[in-house]
Amino acid sequence: MSSMVEYGSTALPPEMLERLQTASILHGYKHLRMAKNPFDLALYPLLLWQVRPRSLIEIGSFKGGSAVWFSDQGAALGLDMQVHSFDIAQVTDVKHPNVTFHAGNARDPKTAFPLDWIASLPRPLIVIDDADHFYETTKAILDHFAPLMRNGEYIVVEDGIVTPLGVADEYDGGPIRAIAEFVPANTARFEIDRRYCDRFGHNVTWNIDGYLKCIA
Numbered sequence: 001m002s003s004m005v006e007y008g009s010t011a012l013p014p015e016m017l018e019r020l021q022t023a024s025i026l027h028g029y030k031h032l033r034m035a036k037n038p039f040d041l042a043l044y045p046l047l048l049w050q051v052r053p054r055s056l057i058e059i060g061s062f063k064g065g066s067a068v069w070f071s072d073q074g075a076a077l078g079l080d081m082q083v084h085s086f087d088i089a090q091v092t093d094v095k096h097p098n099v100t101f102h103a104g105n106a107r108d109p110k111t112a113f114p115l116d117w118i119a120s121l122p123r124p125l126i127v128i129d130d131a132d133h134f135y136e137t138t139k140a141i142l143d144h145f146a147p148l149m150r151n152g153e154y155i156v157v158e159d160g161i162v163t164p165l166g167v168a169d170e171y172d173g174g175p176i177r178a179i180a181e182f183v184p185a186n187t188a189r190f191e192i193d194r195r196y197c198d199r200f201g202h203n204v205t206w207n208i209d210g211y212l213k214c215i216a
């Protein structure tokens with residue numbers, strides 16, 4: 001993609017963004033907080049069905065609800081999928097047979113996600129960055145995982161929505177700054193999959209420009 005591309009815009013009007021953000025933060029699953037919005041709750045099952053991952057790495061566990069939801073969605077689709085969910089504050093009070101919660105610092109990905117461990121995972125793989133939404137963290141995750149992804153796999157960068165919400169400066173530019181650097185530098189291997197970002201309208205998702213598909 002050209003460096004002239006405008007990253008971080010969305011068709012969602014500001015007043016709707018604010019209302020949806022408030023509701024999404026409070027959203028839960030099986031009495032567990034998961035903070036997901038309705039658009040990505042619809043998009044993720046489509047992605048799971050397309051990729052049919054055997055491993056899903058979630059970076060940013062929060063209260064554990066989204067990891068459990070991902071696993072249950074995979075099971076409903078008949079997938080043989082294990083979820084590995086990482087956070088600095090490891091979740092210890094949620095148990096699920098196909099979910100493993102780990103402690104890990106996304107800003108130190110070589111330690112949190114060792115190369116030999118990633119190599120041991122059943123493939124295909126989806127990586128979801130739902131960490132702290134800071135530019136530095138997203139950049140570290142993309143730089144670490146990009147060389148390890150295989151054709152047809154995805155890195156999903158969540159919460160680029162901080163840009164249209166007007167708070168990206170609080171995150172040093174946030175995920176969109178990292179994506180805007182990453183995509184032009186990796187056009188031979190990655191593209192923004194607009195089938196997901198734009199399914200409900202231009203970037204009608206909290207993962208603004210964030211469905212990154214490995215294409216080689």
